[in-house]
Amino acid sequence: MITRRLCVIACCFFVVIPSVMAESNPFRVLHVMSYHKTWKWNIEQFQGFKDGIGDIEVEYQIIELDTKRDSSQKSIQEKVAQTHQVIETWKPNLLYINDDNAQKYVSHALVNSDLPVVFSGVNRDPSEYDFLGSSNVTGVLEHEHFVPTVNLVQSLSPNISKIAVIVDSDPTWKGVMTRMRANSKHLRNIEVTEWILVKTFDEYKQVIERLQTQVDSIALLGIFNLKNQNGKDVPYEEVLKWTVKNSQLPDFSFWESRVNSGTLAAVAVSGYDQGYIAGQMAKKILVENIKPSEIDIRPSYKGVPMISLPRAKALGLNPNVQVLLNNTIKRSYTWGQ
The missing domain is CATH 3.40.50.2300 (Response regulator)
Structure with missing residues (x-):
């Protein structure tokens, strides 16, 4: 009888052990x-x-x-x-x-x-x-948090009424633009006047220079697939550095990496x-x-409002204390001054 009980117990162990071992594997x-x-x-x-x-x-x-x-x-x-x-x-x-x-x-x-x-x-x-x-x-x-981002830019520059949107050839922007168009009806006294596809860095420079007298703000979406004269992608930090030094229009996007590199504002996706x-x-x-x-x-729904303080100062904008207290403030550019 004892032998039979030991056999049963042993069999139970042999059944359980492989299951435990399987669960322990990562x-x-x-x-x-x-x-x-x-x-x-x-x-x-x-x-x-x-x-x-x-x-x-x-x-x-x-x-x-x-x-x-x-x-x-x-x-x-x-x-x-x-x-x-x-x-x-x-x-x-x-x-x-x-x-x-x-x-x-x-x-x-x-x-x-x-x-x-x-x-x-x-x-x-x-x-x-x-x-x-x-x-x-x-x-x-x-x-993306389109309307909250525009509201944030308006808190810095209240006279904005016309916005241009810039995209590159990445298919990502199709969905973004569709939602922006759908949500634009919720903007206060603001019109999106142009949706501009750019493929090269030289073309981007020409568009930015033209827009200086035609709109009040720029949404910088696609700035990654811009080719240089040799057909290579220009790093987005270089694109934003050029923008900071050559554009006097308040700009915005929807990602923290852009504000770190010089874009004025974003309610960034987390x-x-x-x-x-x-x-x-x-x-x-x-x-x-x-x-x-x-x-x-x-x-996801979490948005993080943020402002580039050096970019605001370069544009002649002076965020009030309430704005500074209620937003994440970036105090330098990733590429230096």
Whole structure:
């Protein structure tokens, strides 16, 4: 009898131990970013994701498509091939993928596959990537704070009535412009008079110089895919540095990196919040076994109002104490003075 009981106990141990061992293995998460991992926007999203996923054990691999510094098709396709190779050999449990270019080149091809996909930082309508109704994709949309940003600029420069919007050739801006057009009806006594596509840095300079006498403010959206005379992408810091030194129009955008480099103001989308919500989604998929299709795609809502004080002074604007107390103030440019 004792021998039989020992056998039963031993069998129970052999059943339980493999299950415990399986749970102790780290989850494998492949993180594919549209840009580069040293850029603050990506750092914030990734940190938010890790905090959102919590204290479960995770092993990460990172692939940078780096499309803001090098938008050539050759470079992008090489990294896309690398991504698919890692998926094939490493077999991640989940793909965390951020911003629009990575959706276009990577996750779109994985719709309805067996690999769960969680995205963040997506500006375009998710239907354009076939995400809506898919079995394996969910994530966080990046909806800019257009009206609050314009209101912030108006608090600095009350006489604004005409705005021009500048974009480059990146497809990201299609969704942004669609939402801006829809929300422009909520602006107070302001009209968006021009939507301008620029492809080269020289063209950008000509447009900025022309607008000095035609509008009161400029929305700087697309400033990454501007080519120099050799066909190479001009770093956005160089574009903004030139703008600071050559434009006397109050300008705005929707991201902290722009204000750091000289754009006057933004109610910035929180990269950390984008990543944190995505991390919570990933945890539900990995730990709670909830299907991605059961987790709603949604935007984040947190906005951070910020002003470049040196840019305000260069434009002859003097923010009052209330404005200074209620907004994040940037006191220098990332590229110096």
